Amino acid sequence: MIHRPASRPLLAALAIAGLLSAAPLSSAFAEQKAPAAAPAAMTALELADKVQAVYDKSQTYRATFKQRYYIAAYDKYKDSSGSVVFQKPGKMSWRYENNGNRVVSDGKQIRVYEKENKQMFEQSIEKSQYPAALSFLLGDGQLKKEFHLTKLEAKDLGFEGGYVLLGTPVSPTPAYQKILLYIDAGTFQVRRVLMIDAQRNRNRFDFGDPVVNQPVDPKEFTFTPPPGTQVVRP
Numbered sequence: 572m573i574h575r576p577a578s579r580p581l582l583a584a585l586a587i588a589g590l591l592s593a594a595p596l597s598s599a600f601a602e603q604k605a606p607a608a609a610p611a612a613m614t615a616l617e618l619a620d621k622v623q624a625v626y627d628k629s630q631t632y633r634a635t636f637k638q639r640y641y642i643a644a645y646d647k648y649k650d651s652s653g654s655v656v657f658q659k660p661g662k663m664s665w666r667y668e669n670n671g672n673r674v675v676s677d678g679k680q681i682r683v684y685e686k687e688n689k690q691m692f693e694q695s696i697e698k699s700q701y702p703a704a705l706s707f708l709l710g711d712g713q714l715k716k717e718f719h720l721t722k723l724e725a726k727d728l729g730f731e732g733g734y735v736l737l738g739t740p741v742s743p744t745p746a747y748q749k750i751l752l753y754i755d756a757g758t759f760q761v762r763r764v765l766m767i768d769a770q771r772n773r774n775r776f777d778f779g780d781p782v783v784n785q786p787v788d789p790k791e792f793t794f795t796p797p798p799g800t801q802v803v804r805p
Contacts, residue, residue: 638652
């Protein structure tokens with residue numbers, strides 16, 4: 572599931588969190604190596620333009636994902652995996668294989684279903700706090716407008732042959748303070764998103780097997796919870 576601290580709205584956890592202080596990862600979440608070829612030299616803004624151009628041309632995006640959420644207060648990790656689909660404008664569908672949870676947006680409403688708790692949180696997409704880190708994948712937002720961007724040394728972060736951008740939001744948000752985008756040097760697709768919040772929680776998504784511009788069944792972005800599910804609307 573897209574996890575959240577109990578004191579924070581559930582949808583705010585679609586944002587992210589302690590920067591370079593990450594603890595060693597399990598083998599299932601080992602560092603993904605970008606292509607070995609040396610990437611071309613470019614500034615942070617030039618790199619952002621390359622990434623933006625890729626997603627501006629992508630009407631749909633489908634991938635597998637692995638998620639690792641670190642709760643700093645308890646020094647605890649929660650690992651999840653599944654598949655995700657984005658479609659412009661504003662549609663997304665997350666399927667969690669390990670726990671049956673779902674996150675679905677039809678571009679108007681966002682629904683977050685927690686199977687274990689038999690609850691579904693429903694909110695207008697306009698009022699939700701899903702981050703600019705993901706909004707450009709949904710056809711909204713511009714990296715250079717949403718973030719102050721700095722290019723980091725990818726090799727120092729175990730991502731040789733690729734690029735890493737550090738972004739801090741232009742407009743402060745309680746959802747997250749920093750974002751790292753790990754970018755494939757060959758395709759300029761985002762391979763990993765790492766978000767960091769004020770409590771040093773970290774929410775990391777690794778994307779694999781990306782496919783773009785393939786038709787998606789409209790039913791992918793609708794979801795009806797099982798009978799007996801409590802629906803929570805703020």
